[in-house]
Amino acid sequence: MARIAAGLESAFARRGFAVPSVEDLRDAAGVSLRTLYKYAPSRDRMVRIALEHRHRRYLDHVFSDLPMGHEAALDALFERIGLWMERETSHGCLFHAAVAANPDDNELKALLERHKSEVAERAAGATGLSGRKIELMQVIEGLTQSWPLYRERATTGARHLGAALRRAEVPGPFDARTSSPSLT
Incomplete structure (x- = not known):
């Protein structure tokens, strides 16, 4: 699931939310279309998965081990x-x-x-x-x-x-x- 989330996040960050097709998102996630839809059955769910992943990565990057x-x-x-x-x-x-x-x-x-x-x-x-x-x-x-x-x-x-x-x-x-x- 982490690989899918990372791929979706990367695709949306690079190309926005309207441009990537489902096939583009599948390719970015590195899984089959069936697997992608198993974990993210809709485009809305794909966006949320990507943003949740980004949220965790951002917090970790900005706040981990602050001086x-x-x-x-x-x-x-x-x-x-x-x-x-x-x-x-x-x-x-x-x-x-x-x-x-x-x-x-x-x-x-x-x-x-x-x-x-x-x-x-x-x-x-x-x-x-x-x-x-x-x-x-x-x-x-x-x-x-x-x-x-x-x-x-x-x-x-x-x-x-x-x-x-x-x-x-x-x-x-x-x-x-x-x-x-x-x-x-």
Whole structure:
């Protein structure tokens, strides 16, 4: 099953969600059509299998063995995301692309939300920015979405914004400095 999931993920990452035919997906998975349909009886299921596989790989790549210390973890986080973008998906986030390709699919939307929520929780915990989780996620999303245009400069920009968050120079929405209740 892991080989099928990896092949499907690779095919969708390279060619998008509309272009690959079932035969292309079968070839990418390296199995017969019968075997592919045994584990993924529909194209929708193939997309979900690919995204679940990607979710696990992304979390492992970004969060495994982060350095100790919040500042070092923050820098490593942005560097790893930049490296992921360079090696894995230079066109932007595959989860967002899946929802854009099928905007009425509530299961895909839920998968996107679960992925982003887990990334936000782990990133905030690793960097000591639990009170700035929304802002941290905005920086991460900005890095992911701007990578195709700016490449390494996007990573550098994210590191600068992350450092500003660490120094608390960037007031959060509705934080104590604005006299409004915090959302975090």
